[in-house]
Amino acid sequence: MIVRNLNEAEQSDRKIVSPDGNWESTRLLLKNDNMGFSFHITTIYKGADFRMHYKNHLESVYCMSGEGEIETLENGNKYKIRPGTIYILDKNDEHILRAFTEMKMACVFNPPLSGKEVHNAEGAYELDAETIAD
Template sequence: MIVRRLDEVAAVDWGNGLSRRFLVEADGMGYSMTDTTVRAGTTSPLEYRRHLEACYCISGTGEVVDADGTSHTIEPGTLYALDQHDAHFLIAGPDEDLRLVCVFTPALHGSERHSLDSSEFSHY
């Protein structure tokens, strides 16, 4: 059994926020689970070529915009899933950090970071 508390998990600064990676590849579960904070007022171009991801919002507001420009509001109680390795923009609202619980499959190694300034989209 694996039991971890938020205050025991190291935070990885991924560029526009922090990712607390509760489960990683070395845990042998086949998926990762993170508690991710996206800093208020930031826009993150993202695309996961090796991972599928589902995110559930627990606080804050924002939007996820797909590659064709369709915007979806994110607020507490909203889940979005990137089931096609979708390129997207994650935008946190201006007044409060966006907080998400995210699941990645296959599992993250644990130290991955986005490169938000090197190209249009940051790739894992």
């Protein structure tokens, strides 16, 4: 059994802050936990407006607090995000995420992240980032 506490994880190297200043993510479950997916609590800062394209991962995102929108770049559709909303990037969807207020999100990635990933120039995560120890 694996048991972790969010407050404790936020005080460790499991908390990653994006170099561009758009988000921070506490990675509670990672590749080295051998569950086949990773689980993160991510804060998107108010005013963030950035493009992502997870070419190597599928992601599900559940909004716990805050408000914003996601825009799919394939067709320009915009979807409101507020508490209780989930969006699923099941086709490696290229998108823009906008935070009207600070948003707290629960995120699941498949394949799992190793722990140190931040977005590359294309808005994706690489597959072979440095792993965080337990």
